Amino acid sequence: MNAVRKKEWLCPRNVVAGLAAGAMLAVAGAASAGVIKIGASLRMKTETGEKYGQMVVDELSAINAAGGVNGHTIEIKLLNDECKSDIGVANATKYAYQDNVHLFVGSTCSSVSLPIVDVIHKAGVPMLIPHSTNYKITLKGSPWVFRVPISSRFSAAAAAKYTAENIGTKIAYIWASDAASQADAQKFYEYIRNFHGEGPLYAEQFQEGELDLRPHLLKIKALQPEALMISAQSQDFARGLVQSYEVGIPPSVKRIGGSAASNRPAPILAGDAIKGVFFHAAFSYVDPDPNAQAFVKMTTERYGVPTPDHDFSQAWDLVQIAKRALERANLTLSDDSLAADRAAIRDALATIQGYKTLGGGVVDFCADATPECRDGNKTPVLIEYTKGGEDYELRVIGKTTFGADFGLDGMQEEAAALRKSLDN
Amino acid sequence: MDLLLDFIIVGLSIGIVYGLVALGISLIFSGLDIVHFAHGEVYMIGAFLGIAIVSISGVPYFGALVGAMIVTGAVGVVIERVFYRRLTRGGGGYTVAGMGMIICGFGMSVALQNVAYLIWGAAPHPYPVSFGMPIFLGNIALPKSYLYILVSALVLMAVLHTFLTRTKLGLAVRAVAYNKDTSYLMGVNVPAMISLIFGVACAMAAVAGVLIGPINYVQIEMGYLMLLKAFAAAVVGGFGSLPGALLGGVVVGLFETLCAGYLIASYKDIYAFLLLITVLMVRPTGLLGIIVKVKA
Amino acid sequence: MAEQAASLRFIDATERGLTRLRAVHPLAPWLVAFLLLAPLPWVLLNTYHVFLANFICVMILLSVGLNIVKGFCGQVTVGHVGLYAIGAYTAAVMSVNFGMTFWMSLPIAVMVTLLAGAVVGIPSFRLEGAYLALVTLGLGESVRIFISATEYLGATNGFSGIPAPRIGDFRFDTYQKYYYLVMPVMLLGVFFSFRILRSRLGRGFMAVREDPVAAAAAGVNVRGHKMIAFLISAGYAGFAGALYAHMIPGYLNPRNFTVIEMVTLLLMVVLGGLGHIWGGVIGAIIVTIVYDITKDYYHYSLLLFGSVIVLTVLFMPKGIGGIIDRFIATRRFIAIREGRATRPGSDDAA
Missing domain, CATH: 3.40.50.2300 (Response regulator)
Structure with missing residues (x-):
């Protein structure tokens, strides 16, 4: 009985099936070359989290529909990290080493972004931050980190x-x-x-x-x-x-x-x-600026959000910045060029200058791995509530634009310690 | 001195809140010998149901209260029959069933939280009711909800006490609480009694949810945060004693508020837990508890 | 019929293999296990899988420890995550603020966690069941809240910069290298758990679990056994915590030690088999892998976890370990019954 069973599973039919499966896998692998892969880790289980996550996906789909970026299509994957650092680190590690993404987007929470910096630094993946405001994130001094929102x-x-x-x-x-x-x-x-x-x-x-x-x-x-x-x-x-x-x-x-x-x-x-x-x-929906109002109109019509907050607007800004960088980057997108492509996107991001966000602040990145270069938006908007309740109202008190090196005095020691820990 | 009075008023008011939630916990324990770790989620579901009913135009707040009670009680009975039946029949204790009930409670709490998320989403909701001017006690403006909570807690206690001591059904419930096997032999429909106790306790959790909702926004995570404080209240007052639950709540509220007031306020929750642990170690019966149930 | 016979043959072959290995040397099966696990980083597809393997090893340590005190000794503790946090933060503080190496911070972390375990164990002398559950829950939450409100421990910004362990110039700073640190510790942990649980001490634990009064009457020092069980589980948690702290990226945050993590740990032990000697190992592996596979369905993950816990308690109280045991026992039973009819001269060793 044993002899019969051995021959059974090694029969020609199974061998052919196995080879065919292998061939299909190989083809699938090859087909994914030529696609820009973005991995995002955000706090998804919130009311706005779902909506602006959807908005990011929609924007990128629109880009793909219009022919993609330099002919490449963009693929984005969204994962929830629930504001927990161990989940965020796992997500980032998965994106970096299993999904082989070219660009990482995340996270919402500063306590998650902080350890992710170490992960992407080691893996060499550019990180574009949508919402985290804690100043330490860029103080760590990794050349792979770019922050869109306003640092605390x-x-x-x-x-x-x-x-x-x-x-x-x-x-x-x-x-x-x-x-x-x-x-x-x-x-x-x-x-x-x-x-x-x-x-x-x-x-x-x-x-x-x-x-x-x-x-x-x-x-x-x-x-x-x-x-x-x-x-x-x-x-x-x-x-x-x-x-x-x-x-x-x-x-x-x-x-x-x-x-x-x-x-x-x-x-x-x-x-x-x-x-x-x-x-x-970083943004107020009552800002009379025409760009801001056009954005508000879009979110009202498409997502049913008549009063978008700055989480929404910064997600939008992030997509636009990513698009610009991806257009500038010289990408090969083959299986072997992963490291080179990632570096190319990083360098392209570092050239983004003069991007005006929806809130009015201007994002300037540069190549040095310092907070001066990597904290993009430097224009907080001061807003006051004039009325509360369901039909609440706000007014903009004013906007202040800071110099890129503001608030960094006396931080040298902390910066050095953070830098050192990055290479641990 | 002025500040001390303020702290006392604040502590009493939050203590009444804990006590109301603790009533249901104590009832389940005295009737079924088990501690239900998903009670916080039942409380949360009751609060959401209350909002849903209040949002239907023309339904007064009191009607929403009753409606939420009925629906949540029914949900509780369903959960008990479908999931807990094997475990509640076995009773608590250090049996596998006892530990099983505790573990099951944790699992149910997590699952219910997710179900609530799928139905109502993650955003916090205000209660669409307004009670007018608050009550002024000293320098503190207490929203009227606290008064309603106090009144409801006392009413519930009185109603339950009458039910348990003066009615035949209540006698059956007490018999089941005392000894299930003997009650079976005496002809009591034990499974029905168990479902009844559980359903009533869940209805009480809903009452707490609907009453506390206006002063504390309704959100899917509200159950877990309330649960531990309510447990502390039930323990301090004495598991199984209904007046004890309220008294325990007040003690916990006062203790944690005064400690936060005169010590480091950032550790406020730790003070409540320390009280819980100390009472359990020193006097497990709590203040008014009668029997030490060594079993779970 | 045929595959029943095949599975029974497989079970018997494994048994015979193990017996022969043990005949060579009692530790031989463990050495073989080590040799089988050692090339894992090269076999796995990518670094992320190695990361998962590292994480699984840490979780195995935690689950095995929890299983000892909860499954074997029957003490209802739901604050285990607090001990894990104490181990992790102690190692972190020792290495970052006091400049110690990993080889010093680890033993100190374990010792501090043992102390904390003793504190958790004392209530178990007087309390049982839900009362003990409440106390341990309160203690676990207090640890987390204390950490989150204390600047020295990083508070809500977390504690970062925990260095990778080093031997001379060699640093365990990649997941592949770290694997060779966690895997041997994990194997040793499992080995010791087997030794403990199959010894007189283990039987004492089970006696305490089943009926403390009868155990006391039979001469078992109930309090002593309870304390030892708590201490052992705390030791495991200390090791797990220190290993987790020093793992890349060397960052700790109080949000990693909440009740949700406790429920996940509970799921591991319950699913693997509460009181089954392989329970912790099986549960840790399955839960971590399933969690990773279902990552895209984060809307439903808590529902899945909760439902599995409830269903396991109701329908599979002995967990997967219990199912495997029953499977083996049923096969053997069938074989005995048939053996009498069709296989003369076979030994009735089953």
């Missing part, structure tokens, strides 16, 4: 400058337990401390989703600040605002938000409590 060293400084000049310097801070919110608050009070010599009145963290911020707020009320910064994602931010009024912090104390304050749920959840609150962002 600019945005928080703009808000801090405005506050110090118009409101005062006695400020209390509470922030949620995520890296972006923490960095916004930190850079804000560092600015006040460095330029006005006054430390924070109160600086504490709370867990994301915390139901009761009133203990913090009661302590803050006793300190009688001139302003209160609540740096958190929209839900916690709204709750903090509402509870700040509940505990009796007077309306004269100006409330300030971090960049996440621009996200759509915030004013709807906070209602009246958000009136008069200002924050910094």
Whole structure:
């Protein structure tokens, strides 16, 4: 019986099938040459995450439909990292070594982007960041990293400058337990401390989703600040605002938000409590600039979003920048040219200059692996809520453009330590 | 002194919130000898159902409350019959069924969270109701919801107490809680009682969800965050005692608020957990619990 | 019929092979396993798979440890992720802030985690079941919240810059090289778990799990066994944590140690077989691979995990390990029954 069974599986029919399968695989492998592969890792399971992820895919499909980039088609894959660094690192590793992408896009959360820098640095894949604002990401000094959004060293400084000049310097801070919110608050009070010599009145963290911020707020009320910064994602931010009024912090104390304050749920959840609150962002949908308004019209019609926030606009900017770079890059796109193609895209990205984002800030990249060269947008927009609730309203207070090296004094030590860890 | 009073008011108010959620947990434990780790997700589903019903025009808030109670209670009964039947019948304890129930609870909680995500999405939702001016206690403006929560918790406690002690059905429930096998022998329809207890507890979770929704936005992750605090409340007050659940909630709320007020506020949740652990180590019966159920 | 006979022959052949290997030397099967696993980085298709293999080894260590205290000793602990975090952060702090090498930070991390394990073990003397679950859950969450609110540990920005281990000038700075660090540790971990669980100590654990009162009456030091079980599992978690911390990219974040990770770990142990000697290994491998395959379907991943846990508890309480055991036992049973009729002179060794 044994002898019969052995011959059975090695019979001619099976051998031919095996060879055919192998041939098909080989052909499939060859067919993927000539395609630009982009891998994206974002926080997808949020309301806007899905929509702007869809927008990125749609834009790239449109490019493909119009003939692609220099005749090459673009293929993008989206994965969710849920703002968790181990998932993000796994995604980036998968893209770099299994899917062999030419360009990596990610991530939404700073705490995920930080370790991914090490991964793409080692693998040699260009990284185009859509949303992470923590200043350390570019301070690490990898030549593969390009940041489109506004680094926290600019945005928080703009808000801090405005506050110090118009409101005062006695400020209390509470922030949620995520890296972006923490960095916004930190850079804000560092600015006040460095330029006005006054430390924070109160600086504490709370867990994301915390139901009761009133203990913090009661302590803050006793300190009688001139302003209160609540740096958190929209839900916690709204709750903090509402509870700040509940505990009796007077309306004269100006409330300030971090960049996440621009996200759509915030004013709807906070209602009246958000009136008069200002924050910094890269874009505002009430910006009268014609480009901004055209974008708003597009998102309303295509995705049913009449009030896009800067997550949306920065995703758009990223696609445009990627498109320009891909057009400039000299790509071979064969199986052997992976490293060369990746380097070509990196070098092409480094030549992007003078790209005007939807928010008005201009993105200039250059070749040096420094924050001066790789932090693209340097123009935070200061925005104030004039009305809360379902039909909320905003107005643009002003825009400040910073020099490329702003906020980097005294960072040399930290930069050196980060650089060293990159080569670990 | 003024600040201390403020802290106390705040602590009491959040404590009542924890206590309301803890009522359902305590009921399940006293009736079925199990701890249901997916209770937070039931609470969350109740809150979402409440929003859905309130959004139907013309339905008053109270009607949404009742509606959410009924639907969530029904969902709870379905889950119990389909999934937990084998485990609840075996009772808790250090049996495989006991540990199985705990593990199953974790699995169910994660699965329910995903189901809620697929139905309602990840965005936080406000409650489309408005209760007018808040109540002013000292310097604090407490939204009226806290009052409704307190009243509802007391009403629920009274209703359940009457039900359990004065009605025949309640007697059957208590018999099942005491000893399932003997109750079987006495002719009690034990499976039906188990489903009833579970359904009522889930309905109570829905009440909590609908009442807490207006002061705390409704979002799929709200269950997990509330669950641990509610467990602490149930433990401190004494597992299985309904007044204990409320009392425990108040104690936990006060303790964590005062510690946050006078110590490092960033560690607020840790204080609540430390209280939970200390009570379990020192006096597992809690404040008002009667029997130490060594079994799970 | 034919394939039943074939599978039984396969099982018997494996048994005979193992017996012969053990006759050569008790450790021979493990050496063979090492030799089989050693060329894995060259066999796998790309570096990402090697990354997965490294991650699986770390998860195996965690699951095996958890299985010892939970599956074999029956203590309901759901804070294991906290011990993992303590191991990882201790190794991180030792190597970055105190400049120690990996070879120093690892033992210190394990020792600190052992201490923490003792702290987790003490409540188990008084509490059981859901009460113990609540305490361990509270402890695990407290660890995470403490880390996320403490600047020294990096808080929410995370702790970065953990260096790769080095021997002289040689650095374990690629996934391929790191594999040869984690794989032997994993193999040793599994080996020791087998030794422990098949020894008197292991039987003591199982006695405590089944009926502590009867065990005490039979002379088993119940408290001692519980504490030892917790300590052993903490040791495994310490090793796993330190290895994870030093792995590329050398970054830790408190969001990696939440209840969701705990549920994933629980899934590994339950699916592999709670109380089955191979449970941790099987579960870690299957869950990690399935998670990777279903990455594109992230909308449904939690639903999948939760459902598998619920269904496994209800219908497969002994997990996949239990299914394999039953399969082997059924085949043998069938063979015995037929052996009497068709195979005269065969040894009734089954």
